[in-house]
Amino acid sequence: MNGRKSMGGGRGRSGPGQAKGDGQQRRPMFRRRKVCKFCADKIDDINYKDTKLLMGFVPERAKILPRRISGTCALHQRRLRIAIMRARQLAMIPYTGE
Amino acid sequence: MNRKYELVYIVSPDATEDQVAELHGQVEAVVQRMGGQLEKTENWGRRRLAYEIGRHKEGNYVLDVISGSGELMKEIERRLKVYDTVIRQLIVRVDEAELVSERRRSTRTESSRRRRVARGLPADRQPGEGQRSEFDDDRDDRFEVGEDLR
Numbered sequence: 368m369n370g371r372k373s374m375g376g377g378r379g380r381s382g383p384g385q386a387k388g389d390g391q392q393r394r395p396m397f398r399r400r401k402v403c404k405f406c407a408d409k410i411d412d413i414n415y416k417d418t419k420l421l422m423g424f425v426p427e428r429a430k431i432l433p434r435r436i437s438g439t440c441a442l443h444q445r446r447l448r449i450a451i452m453r454a455r456q457l458a459m460i461p462y463t464g465e
Numbered sequence: 466m467n468r469k470y471e472l473v474y475i476v477s478p479d480a481t482e483d484q485v486a487e488l489h490g491q492v493e494a495v496v497q498r499m500g501g502q503l504e505k506t507e508n509w510g511r512r513r514l515a516y517e518i519g520r521h522k523e524g525n526y527v528l529d530v531i532s533g534s535g536e537l538m539k540e541i542e543r544r545l546k547v548y549d550t551v552i553r554q555l556i557v558r559v560d561e562a563e564l565v566s567e568r569r570r571s572t573r574t575e576s577s578r579r580r581r582v583a584r585g586l587p588a589d590r591q592p593g594e595g596q597r598s599e600f601d602d603d604r605d606d607r608f609e610v611g612e613d614l615r
Contacts (some may be wrong), residue, residue: 411566456555458514
């Protein structure tokens with residue numbers, strides 16, 4: 368459950384040459400491990416009609432939430448993208464935020 | 466070639482019930498004439514649009530599930546484009562996607578059954594056993610949106 372996020376901590380910033388103290392300070396920032404919602408809930412068919420589900424992946428600005436934040440696996444992110452784009456065509460999901 | 470398609474079209478909110486019905490009749494007629502089959506029709510009624518289309522803020526959504534040829538869908542699309550009461554339409558082919566998810570589902574249940582039998586349990590999950598069902602939704606495992614989005 369509470370596994371360490373693989374690339375947690377300051378991403379990119381804490382290179383090997385940096386002061387140790389800094390790294391140690393960041394250490395206790397454990398994040399919950401992200402799992403793909405669709406794998407976990409066994410949703411095979413990401414449907415463009417399921418607005419409620421899709422809206423969980425479009426924050427206020429209405430951009431599609433990237434994988435690195437949602438934790439969705441590549442396969443499902445791809446299908447999710449297609450579903451969101453279809454739903455957008457039908458004005459069920461916005462293209463842009465307010 | 467029989468394929469399955471989903472057609473969703475949005476009828477302008479100014480259109481009367483009769484106009485919506487007439488439009489549906491048109492679709493049905495084309496389907497019939499070109500040897501297709503109308504498998505299901507759903508009228509979602511009036512819904513708010515996520516953005517304005519033209520000057521409309523609402524629309525009547527109609528979903529049709531049609532099996533037939535690509536030619537048929539082409540014809541329907543062409544016809545719907547003619548009507549100015551139709552403000553948006555989408556045609557999606559669904560048979561292949563359905564097949565794939567069906568297959569995935571069956572392999573999954575099968576393998577879970579196999580594993581259960583190997584553990585000496587009855588093949589199917591008993592009521593009240595195991596994790597929560599998909600219906601209780603109190604476990605909010607969604608990502609935190611506070612993180613950097615860029």
